[in-house]
Amino acid sequence: MQGEAVTLQLGHYSGCVGAHWWGLQAAALRSAREPAELRAAALLRFGRGPGGPETPTPRLVALELKGGVGSLRPDGAGAEPPVSWDGAVADYRDRGSDGGCAPRDPGSCRGDAAGDRKGNPGVAGPGAAPAGSQDAPSVRLWSDYLNVHLHPKSVYVIRQYLHDGDCGCLEAFGQGESLLQDPACVEELEDRLHFYVEECDYLQGFQVLCDLHNGFSGVGAKVTELLHDEYSRKGILTWGLTPVLSTVGDPQNSFYRLMNTALGIAHLSRHSSLFCPLSLSGSLGIKPQPPVTFPYIKYEASLNYHSSAILAAALDTLTAPYRLCSSQGSMMHFADSLTFSGRKVVAAWAALPFPALSGSSLLDILSAHQQDVPWKLLSSWREEQKVSCCFAQSVVLRGICQEKPTSCPGQPRSPLHSCESPEQVLQQFLHTHFPGAFSTSHVLQQPCDTRPPFPQFFSPLLTRRGFLLDKAQGFSSAGVESMPVLAALQSSPVLHSLLSGLCQELQAPNVRRWSSFFTAGVEQDDFQEALEELKTLSQCYETGFGADGSEDEADSD
Numbered sequence: 248m249q250g251e252a253v254t255l256q257l258g259h260y261s262g263c264v265g266a267h268w269w270g271l272q273a274a275a276l277r278s279a280r281e282p283a284e285l286r287a288a289a290l291l292r293f294g295r296g297p298g299g300p301e302t303p304t305p306r307l308v309a310l311e312l313k314g315g316v317g318s319l320r321p322d323g324a325g326a327e328p329p330v331s332w333d334g335a336v337a338d339y340r341d342r343g344s345d346g347g348c349a350p351r352d353p354g355s356c357r358g359d360a361a362g363d364r365k366g367n368p369g370v371a372g373p374g375a376a377p378a379g380s381q382d383a384p385s386v387r388l389w390s391d392y393l394n395v396h397l398h399p400k401s402v403y404v405i406r407q408y409l410h411d412g413d414c415g416c417l418e419a420f421g422q423g424e425s426l427l428q429d430p431a432c433v434e435e436l437e438d439r440l441h442f443y444v445e446e447c448d449y450l451q452g453f454q455v456l457c458d459l460h461n462g463f464s465g466v467g468a469k470v471t472e473l474l475h476d477e478y479s480r481k482g483i484l485t486w487g488l489t490p491v492l493s494t495v496g497d498p499q500n501s502f503y504r505l506m507n508t509a510l511g512i513a514h515l516s517r518h519s520s521l522f523c524p525l526s527l528s529g530s531l532g533i534k535p536q537p538p539v540t541f542p543y544i545k546y547e548a549s550l551n552y553h554s555s556a557i558l559a560a561a562l563d564t565l566t567a568p569y570r571l572c573s574s575q576g577s578m579m580h581f582a583d584s585l586t587f588s589g590r591k592v593v594a595a596w597a598a599l600p601f602p603a604l605s606g607s608s609l610l611d612i613l614s615a616h617q618q619d620v621p622w623k624l625l626s627s628w629r630e631e632q633k634v635s636c637c638f639a640q641s642v643v644l645r646g647i648c649q650e651k652p653t654s655c656p657g658q659p660r661s662p663l664h665s666c667e668s669p670e671q672v673l674q675q676f677l678h679t680h681f682p683g684a685f686s687t688s689h690v691l692q693q694p695c696d697t698r699p700p701f702p703q704f705f706s707p708l709l710t711r712r713g714f715l716l717d718k719a720q721g722f723s724s725a726g727v728e729s730m731p732v733l734a735a736l737q738s739s740p741v742l743h744s745l746l747s748g749l750c751q752e753l754q755a756p757n758v759r760r761w762s763s764f765f766t767a768g769v770e771q772d773d774f775q776e777a778l779e780e781l782k783t784l785s786q787c788y789e790t791g792f793g794a795d796g797s798e799d800e801a802d803s804d
Contacts, residue, residue: 423465
């Protein structure tokens with residue numbers, strides 16, 4: 248049997264992605280169809296308050312800094328709570344070492360300093376439009392749009408550091424590592440993990456969402472090491488998350504971010520079954536690159552509320568294979584299918600929404616994309632690259648009509664027409680584009696739900712179901728309630744560019760300029776060892792014919 252997964256959210260941006268992801272789980276429960284395609288119990292636990300209905304809560308442990316939780320209210324934080332609730336609720340009052348933030352007026356919540364610099368307006372107060380509507384002001388904290396209930400064991404606030412402010416922040420990898428060397432902190436984390444693990448019928452593994460750009464990369468390094476040591480036979484799938492950062496900033500902060508990222512990738516991939524960097528930034532390096540764009544989404548890249556929603560929709564689709572009702576594949580099996588030959592790091596791609604005309608069949612849609620797959624790279628390295636090869640991939644397409652059309656007389660036939668099932672059609676399509684790659688594919692009927700609190704940032708060229716129109720309609724784009732999505736994880740040559748590029752930007756002369764980074768607990772020898780590890784890892788992705796060959800030559804000049 249597949250079993251359950253426990254999720255960890257380490258850091259504020261991970262909380263932003265997680266809040267949207269849990270909203271998508273709640274939406275899937277509301278619109279559940281029979282037979283169900285995805286097992287809600289893989290991610291959610293179902294408890295019952297005194298005399299109340301059975302209520303889902305995430306099987307979640309979230310680590311956050313003081314001031315980063317905001318107001319977690321009993322009725323949820325979205326436009327509507329997904330489930331009525333008259334039982335016990337989590338109470339996040341200040342209670343010492345394991346406490347959080349007391350509930351307060353959402354209008355009084357302050358954002359993080361980075362958010363303020365980006366010009367984010369205040370949080371919706373009484374009488375304001377619901378989060379996700381066109382008129383809603385931008386939110387700052389992930390709790391402002393969290394619309395599911397959390398168990399009292401879920402949120403652990405790290406009180407030594409502040410989420411908001413120019414000082415007292417968790418800035419460096421070494422600071423994060425030292426937090427998890429505190430016995431009290433480790434005991435608190437283990438207690439929460441054991442609570443969820445012990446109530447599982449069969450634990451298949453852990454999903455770790457971890458901020459890469461700040462000191463939480465060090466927290467993640469120690470957390471994944473703990474999981475690897477204590478649950479060695481379970482899958483550990485780690486997603487390294489980075490928001491779209493300002494192109495103008497303090498050089499020291501930029502270099503700290505780069506070093507946190509490099510150390511995070513080295514350590515997180517070492518202790519995980521699979522590691523995937525996820526970001527809409529065009530680059531994780533020092534040189535700024537434009538953020539990823541999507542033809543039918545008009546999002547504000549500087550708003551974490553927007554960018555995290557896109558990543559959550561991709562994540563919900565990418566993780567479907569080990570949550571399927573129809574499959575016995577586990578998280579460990581899923582990771583093993585992608586990470587052979589030492590390639591522990593994978594890249595993510597997605598088309599949101601997948602461009603398709605309403606009423607078109609899967610065969611028609613894929614036939615229209617014979618020349619190029621219309622997805623974008625979400626793993627932050629030179630987004631314009633077109634990759635024509637990969638070593639292994641897992642692809643999920645959801646929300647497309649699966650009926651096989653009858654061929655019209657005289658219509659040109661392709662190898663896709665000879666396929667008997669939707670999965671075969673997608674598999675043949677992938678084989679055409681990536682010959683020789685080990686590919687697994689899944690086709691799901693259920694689309695990705697995009698109702699509030701998911702932001703309404705869609706093009707007017709989309710129907711309510713996220714399909715393409717010939718021309719813009721009169722109704723507001725806020726009417727987009729769901730969308731088809733294509734998402735893939737690939738063990739791909741682009742990762743050679745990402746990993747070797749980080750190493751080149753962190754050569755010794757550059758590192759010595761920022762000696763203050765090493766006063767936070769990382770030894771220079773350990774840093775160099777991590778860079779060597781990244782360099783060795785990058786060599787696993789070298790090919791003689793990758794799309795990145797010319798770039799490698801240019802970089803080495």
